[in-house]
Amino acid sequence: MYQERPSRLAGAVVWTNTPTGAGLRPVLPDGCMDLLWHEGRLLVAGPDTRAHRPDGPPTPWAGLRFHPGTAPALLAVPAHELRDRRVDLTDLWPAADVRRLRARVEAAPHPATALEELALERAAPPDPALRHLVTALAAGRPVAAIADELGLGVRRLHRRSLTAFGYGPKTLARILRFQRALALARRGLPYAATAARAGYADQAHLARDVREFTGTTLTELLR
Template sequence: MYAERPSRLAGALVWTNTPADGGAGRVLPDGCMDLLWHEGRLLVAGPDTHAHVTAGEQGAWAGVRFYPGTAPTLLGVPAHELRDRRVALAELWPASRARRLTDLVNAAADPASGLEEAALARAAGTGPPDPLLRQVVAALAAGRPVAATADELGIGARRLHRRSLAAFGYGPKTLARVLRLRRALVLARDGVPFADTAARAGYADQAHLARDVREFTGLPLGELLAGGG
């Protein structure tokens, strides 16, 4: 069973998941990175460009899902190095430092709370997130074109691309597509007809929506909404 709640860390979510039958699950791209706990180990989930299928991953999981662009500063690793990967924290940090954090999380009342406290402590030590990155996410999530976003923020397309790779794991055009997909799925899950969903989310037409859904999730939209992911 999956459950989530807002974190005390701005923009983040704290979640837990215990698969009921060990069946396949599907984690869809969302522009985010997660700090994960599983059976006493800490891992980092990088930003995805396609659905991550969780078949065979038994046991309880917990995680903190960071607001897009904030995890690289907190974890000390550029997002593009972890794109489409799940990596043990001990592979990213010095062994003693990773072990200390793992011990603190395991000693908490529950892993989710331990992860949240760890994230809050890291945030307190690294300072506030870069406001420009939040502006990028807000603009692209609202459907603003990438070129217009770069111009409005006064940073230029090349600089925006470099910043996006480090912060989000991919360029702004891919991030915009991921965020557009998220908009479309919210509408479709609310029962909006697929053609209207495509128009309102910013796709050229329903066929364009269908292609993006299949590319990012691995399933047709109808199957995805019926419980395939």
């Protein structure tokens, strides 16, 4: 069973997943990065551009999902280096530091809350420009207009986006639009209306994006 709650870290989500069926559901692109706890290991999930399908038997996971663009400052690694990857935290931080953190999470009654506390201790203040970018893209604003509002050129905004999100602002905008459409479809909105309200040209456009990001159809996803 999957459960989540808002984190005390701004914009983040604390979650646990204890599978009860045949396996774990695919993790879909959402513009976020996660700090994970799984079978005694601390891992980092980088930003996805396609569905990630966990390997192995269904076992419990705990995690902290960061607000888009905020994890790289805490981890001290550019997001594009982790794109479509799951890596052990020891690949990013000194092994001795990770051992101490791992022991702390292992001793905690709730590993997900322990991950949240670790992040709260190390988190940097959010970048207002990146927050504005995410909000504006989610509202469907053009990238060039957002760059002008921020006083940045499109190329400079692209470079900053690679570091913060793992990909450029146009890809982030597509992923945020896909997530909007998925939320609407899960509420039972017909696919054509979902496409229109989420900002797609038509239902076929929505279907192409779903196929590219997930490798399947919207109908299969909703099942």
